[in-house]
Amino acid sequence: MKAEILLHIHMAMFSVAVMLCSCESITNLHPVILIPGSGGNQLEARLTPKYKPSSLLCNRWYPIIKDSEGWFRLWFDPTILLGPFTKCFNERMMIYYDIVKDDYDNAPGVETRVPHFGSTWALRYLDPHLKHITSYMEPLIESLEEIGYVDGKNLFGAPYDFRYGLAAAGHASHVASKFLTQLKNLIETASNSNEGKPIILLSHSLGGLFVHQLLIRNPVSWRQKYIKHFIALSTPWGGTVDELLTFASGNTLGVPLVNPLFVREEQRSCSSNLWLMPSPKVFNTTKPLVITPNASYSAKDIARFLEDIGFPEGVQPYKSRILPLVENLVAPEVPITCIIGGNINTPETLFYGDCGFDKSPEVVDGDGDGTVNTISLLAAENAWANEKNQPVKVIKLPGVSHTSILKDNLALEEIIGEICSINSQFSSSLALRT
Ligand SMILES: *[C@@H]1O[C@H](CO)[C@@H](O)[C@H](O)[C@H]1NC(C)=O
Numbered sequence: 341m342k343a344e345i346l347l348h349i350h351m352a353m354f355s356v357a358v359m360l361c362s363c364e365s366i367t368n369l370h371p372v373i374l375i376p377g378s379g380g381n382q383l384e385a386r387l388t389p390k391y392k393p394s395s396l397l398c399n400r401w402y403p404i405i406k407d408s409e410g411w412f413r414l415w416f417d418p419t420i421l422l423g424p425f426t427k428c429f430n431e432r433m434m435i436y437y438d439i440v441k442d443d444y445d446n447a448p449g450v451e452t453r454v455p456h457f458g459s460t461w462a463l464r465y466l467d468p469h470l471k472h473i474t475s476y477m478e479p480l481i482e483s484l485e486e487i488g489y490v491d492g493k494n495l496f497g498a499p500y501d502f503r504y505g506l507a508a509a510g511h512a513s514h515v516a517s518k519f520l521t522q523l524k525n526l527i528e529t530a531s532n533s534n535e536g537k538p539i540i541l542l543s544h545s546l547g548g549l550f551v552h553q554l555l556i557r558n559p560v561s562w563r564q565k566y567i568k569h570f571i572a573l574s575t576p577w578g579g580t581v582d583e584l585l586t587f588a589s590g591n592t593l594g595v596p597l598v599n600p601l602f603v604r605e606e607q608r609s610c611s612s613n614l615w616l617m618p619s620p621k622v623f624n625t626t627k628p629l630v631i632t633p634n635a636s637y638s639a640k641d642i643a644r645f646l647e648d649i650g651f652p653e654g655v656q657p658y659k660s661r662i663l664p665l666v667e668n669l670v671a672p673e674v675p676i677t678c679i680i681g682g683n684i685n686t687p688e689t690l691f692y693g694d695c696g697f698d699k700s701p702e703v704v705d706g707d708g709d710g711t712v713n714t715i716s717l718l719a720a721e722n723a724w725a726n727e728k729n730q731p732v733k734v735i736k737l738p739g740v741s742h743t744s745i746l747k748d749n750l751a752l753e754e755i756i757g758e759i760c761s762i763n764s765q766f767s768s769s770l771a772l773r774t
């Protein structure tokens with residue numbers, strides 16, 4: 341209800357925002373840092389002699405194109421869509437949980453790195469040679485450039501190794517923690533090089549969960565000094581039912597030629613995917629999300645679900661590292677705008693038959709953005725409705741999907757409108773003071 345009211349208010353004010361915001365009048369833009377979603381930036385790899393390929397085909401010659409130091413683009417490379425190479429991709433993308441270290445690592449002999457940290461270049465396209473079909477944040481970045489943002493000056497990108505999620509306090513997650521440190525440094529540097537102006541953080545999907553953790557892991561005084569606003573696009577605050585489907589049966593993300601079972605092992609291995617399991621704090625725990633002839637599972641039965649689908653290795657990390665992480669949606673106490681899609685069929689209940697979990701289930705849809713269920717998209721707003729120090733505004737875009745939010749013209753207008761209105765808040769308060 342509250343969200344709908346906000347939507348109406350927003351609609352009424354929108355024409356004003358657009359007028360303010362040919363944005364030429366605003367010369368002192370707050371720096372923007374973009375934080376992508378899972379799979380939303382390039383990832384590079386290099387194979388060392390320790391790498392043991394599962395087949396001749398996956399030997400170290402593949403892929404042929406590498407730089408002089410042996411680095412190649414692991415994500416995204418179109419040859420992975422071809423069956424035999426999907427397998428090579430898979431074994432290089434897998435990460436492994438080490439029970440003794442209580443942390444995850446790459447496969448032996450696979451080194452990875454994230455190119456272009458700080459710049460928007462790793463997020464514009466996933467493969468710069470196939471700009472059109474692998475375009476990710478390019479339309480959004482172009483819209484930002486139209487209102488005066490310049491890459492490297494007041495516009496920055498924070499790509500990361502999206503296979504690795506964070507863990508609850510007391511558990512190591514060296515890759516994801518390093519990313520939070522890099523992001524924190526980027527925020528400080530970007531602010532310092534823009535006359536100390538605080539930053540607008542603009543995230544998509546999983547990126548929003550990282551931003552949320554960064555904020556609550558730093559002191560309020562730091563947030564007040566450095567953060568102007570947090571705009572969270574399509575954030576799965578409480579996970580998704582779609583993730584259950586990914587873990588049970590694999591998910592090709594709509595790529596037609598790939599057998600989902602080929603990618604399932606890799607998808608199960610990613611700790612960031614475990615982070616996106618439906619949260620028992622957000623989903624109705626008396627409502628089954630998965631139903632089989634033998635059992636049913638709600639959001640409080642994820643551990644049993646992992647066991648039953650044949651992924652018992654996931655149970656302990658889920659219980660110790662993920663559950664306590666998602667248990668409490670702490671308010672970060674910076675102004676937040678959630679921009680979300682909706683009115684699109686989104687998996688809500690999965691029915692598996694006698695053939696077990698390897699066969700794709702019958703899916704009953706509910707409301708959401710096609711990937712994330714509405715209850716999860718709205719979870720932050722619902723959790724913080726009574727928090728005095730937590731302003732949350734929700735902008736709903738019916739018919740806009742989880743990823744079209746980065747491309748759809750109406751969605752881009754809304755996002756840019758919001759950025760302009762945040763920037764003009766600054767100008768007007770400055771005008772009042774002087
Ligand atoms: C939770 O789900 C159960 C079973 O589907 C339903 O009866 C109940 O009304 C739901 N509770 C809420 C708060 O939606």
Ligand SMILES: *[C@@H]1O[C@H](CO)[C@@H](O)[C@H](O)[C@H]1NC(C)=O
Pocket residue numbers: 632633634648692693694695696697
């Ligand atoms: C249900 O149990 C039967 C017998 O143990 C098993 O063969 C089947 O795979 C199970 N189905 C699911 C979906 O778990």
